[in-house]
Amino acid sequence: MFVAGQKEMQQLDQYTIEKIGLPGIVLMENAGERVVEEIMASAPCHNPVVLVLAGGGNNGGDGFVIARRLFDLDVQVHLCLISTPNRLKGDAKVHYDVYINRGLPISFYQDNSNIFMSHLQQADILIDAIFGTGINRLIREPYDQVIHMVNEYAGKKLIISVDIPSGLNSDNGKVQGVAVKADKTITFVFPKTGFFLNDGPMHVGEWKAVDISVPKSIVHDLGIKMPNLITENLVKASIPLRPHHGHKGTFGHVLVVGGSRSFVGAPVFTAKAVLHSGAGLATLAIPENIYSIAANISPEALFLPLSETDGHFDARAILEISPRLGQFTSIAIGPGMSRFPGGEAWIESFIQHLNGQPIVVDADALYLFRNQLEIIREYQGDVLFSPHPGEMANLLHTSIKEVEENRLEVATFFAKKYEVYLLLKGHRPIIATPAGNLYINPFGHDALGKGGSGDVLTGVIASFLSQGASPTEALVSASYLHAKAGEDKARMLSHYGVMPMDIIEGIRDQLVSMERK
Ligand SMILES: NC(=O)C1=CN([C@@H]2O[C@H](COP(=O)(O)OP(=O)(O)OC[C@H]3O[C@@H](n4cnc5c(N)ncnc54)[C@H](OP(=O)(O)O)[C@@H]3O)[C@@H](O)[C@H]2O)[C@@H](O)CC1
Ligand SMILES: Nc1ncnc2c1ncn2[C@@H]1O[C@H](COP(=O)(O)OP(=O)(O)O)[C@@H](O)[C@H]1O
Numbered sequence: 458m459f460v461a462g463q464k465e466m467q468q469l470d471q472y473t474i475e476k477i478g479l480p481g482i483v484l485m486e487n488a489g490e491r492v493v494e495e496i497m498a499s500a501p502c503h504n505p506v507v508l509v510l511a512g513g514g515n516n517g518g519d520g521f522v523i524a525r526r527l528f529d530l531d532v533q534v535h536l537c538l539i540s541t542p543n544r545l546k547g548d549a550k551v552h553y554d555v556y557i558n559r560g561l562p563i564s565f566y567q568d569n570s571n572i573f574m575s576h577l578q579q580a581d582i583l584i585d586a587i588f589g590t591g592i593n594r595l596i597r598e599p600y601d602q603v604i605h606m607v608n609e610y611a612g613k614k615l616i617i618s619v620d621i622p623s624g625l626n627s628d629n630g631k632v633q634g635v636a637v638k639a640d641k642t643i644t645f646v647f648p649k650t651g652f653f654l655n656d657g658p659m660h661v662g663e664w665k666a667v668d669i670s671v672p673k674s675i676v677h678d679l680g681i682k683m684p685n686l687i688t689e690n691l692v693k694a695s696i697p698l699r700p701h702h703g704h705k706g707t708f709g710h711v712l713v714v715g716g717s718r719s720f721v722g723a724p725v726f727t728a729k730a731v732l733h734s735g736a737g738l739a740t741l742a743i744p745e746n747i748y749s750i751a752a753n754i755s756p757e758a759l760f761l762p763l764s765e766t767d768g769h770f771d772a773r774a775i776l777e778i779s780p781r782l783g784q785f786t787s788i789a790i791g792p793g794m795s796r797f798p799g800g801e802a803w804i805e806s807f808i809q810h811l812n813g814q815p816i817v818v819d820a821d822a823l824y825l826f827r828n829q830l831e832i833i834r835e836y837q838g839d840v841l842f843s844p845h846p847g848e849m850a851n852l853l854h855t856s857i858k859e860v861e862e863n864r865l866e867v868a869t870f871f872a873k874k875y876e877v878y879l880l881l882k883g884h885r886p887i888i889a890t891p892a893g894n895l896y897i898n899p900f901g902h903d904a905l906g907k908g909g910s911g912d913v914l915t916g917v918i919a920s921f922l923s924q925g926a927s928p929t930e931a932l933v934s935a936s937y938l939h940a941k942a943g944e945d946k947a948r949m950l951s952h953y954g955v956m957p958m959d960i961i962e963g964i965r966d967q968l969v970s971m972e973r974k
């Protein structure tokens with residue numbers, strides 16, 4: 458499934474109408490019909506009272522169809538036009554005329570806002586068909602008042618947005634002054650990019666993309682490049698296959714490099730995640746002063762205790778580890794490593810001793826690479842970076858705000874420029890490839906916002922690489938399983954109580970349920 462912005466939706470609609478010959482009024486009729494099906498399926502009570510709020514563009518046009526079709530199903534429905542009738546044009550005007558010709562119930566906000574308020578109070582369900590993807594400026598009077606009034610009922614009445622919550626920018630998810638806070642959004646053809654960026658996740662609620670007879674194959678016919686949405690099916694096709702006759706050699710040997718006196722748990726979580734997600738072997742290369750604690754809590758791992766000074770790796774460690782590096786099928790470096798003096802030179806030397814295995818760079822290793830990214834570009838194997846927004850900002854010498862407001866652009870830029878596979882973590886993680894492909898993970902939970910959670914993810918990525926997944930496959934499947942594990946564990950253990958080991962267990966539960974399906 459793809460994720461579409463305003464321009465892409467226009468291209469798809471236009472092609473369907475002009476080249477395929479399916480008129481816009483038919484698409485609008487289909488759109489209205491699909492939304493009505495969803496309204497009927499999610500009605501909070503018997504005989505709900507529905508208020509449809511229609512704007513002056515095509516989103517309002519959908520609203521006229523929805524109100525008419527609800528009326529024909531004997532639903533108590535009222536339509537309120539927020540715009541003025543003489544501004545209506547095209548397909549929306551056709552459906553407005555049909556509505557008026559049928560003599561169906563309507564009122565005009567501009568004529569009498571009191572009537573509107575009384576309808577708002579009486580309704581069980583509010584249908585937001587004020588603005589769709591066509592919004593092109595900040596929302597002002599009277600639309601902002603209406604949206605504020607609708608939002609006062611958030612959590613009290615069922616609010617369903619048509620295509621996108623009115624006021625939300627479909628490309629970047631920014632609120633254009635004010636935006637509807639929907640419980641549900643019924644969107645057409647593809648989910649909109651803005652659902653997953655900036656304010657989007659706080660406004661869309663539960664979303665569903667419905668078919669309105671715009672063929673999805675147009676994307677390929679027109680060669681339109683859009684971000685991919687990570688779905689269970691995509692993940693099923695991405696998780697490395699496990700031959701029944703395989704042995705620990707088949708499933709790869711992951712080297713985890715990290716840890717320091719202050720951060721003992723981080724590399725341990727990574728190594729545990731490596732093994733719980735299927736790798737044959739995991740070796741933990743850690744400073745020798747934390748060896749006994751780490752070994753005590755992870756008997757399943759192999760160990761490579763390395764020389765250290767003041768609780769972190771030192772130059773001797775490189776000499777000790779370098780003859781061994783050839784035996785590993787993937788490397789995860791960074792968890793708990795600390796930002797130690799001389800760390801930049803240490804990590805440069807480390808990468809020069811590798812033989813092209815895929816390498817996952819996370820946490821402090823990202824920091825240590827930030828001023829020497831050319832080394833990454835020149836590395837002869839695949840490099841995967843998994844920064845959180847703070848680490849991403851550090852890599853680009855910019856602010857977290859800049860990163861968060863431009864997640865897609867930032868991820869695309871960095872992946873292309875440094876030829877890395879990038880997983881930009883956060884509420885809705887983004888994966889960007891050196892070739893410019895994008896993936897958005899629509900899952901995840903605030904339960905994952907706890908130290909150690911990212912270390913687990915790093916381990917799963919490295920594990921899948923070791924089992925033969927491509928960098929994109931490893932990132933897509935690890936990010937999905939991690940996010941779904943967070944959602945699932947939060948249901949059992951609360952938003953507050955999920956620990957890194959629970960996430961590891963949750964990932965294993967996800968793998969069990971995928972194997973069964
Ligand atoms: N095309 C198709 O085949 C299909 C399209 N479909 C539907 O169409 C929707 C897109 O429709 P759309 O392009 O007409 O835009 P829409 O979101 O209704 O708003 C534009 C209107 O709002 C106005 N306006 C904009 N910003 C404003 C602001 N800040 N404050 C105030 N006014 C503002 C703008 O006015 P203007 O700029 O012209 O003055 C214009 O009147 C899409 O989301 C889907 O629901 C479906 O039916 C399926 C078939
Ligand atoms: N509110 C949230 N919603 C979804 N995912 C989240 C949320 N908060 C954190 N996460 C996820 O949790 C992980 C945290 O990683 P990171 O910050 O590197 O943690 P650490 O390095 O402490 O282990 C990331 O995968 C991130 O996407």
Ligand SMILES: [K+]
Binds near residue numbers: 585618
């Ligand atoms: K809307």
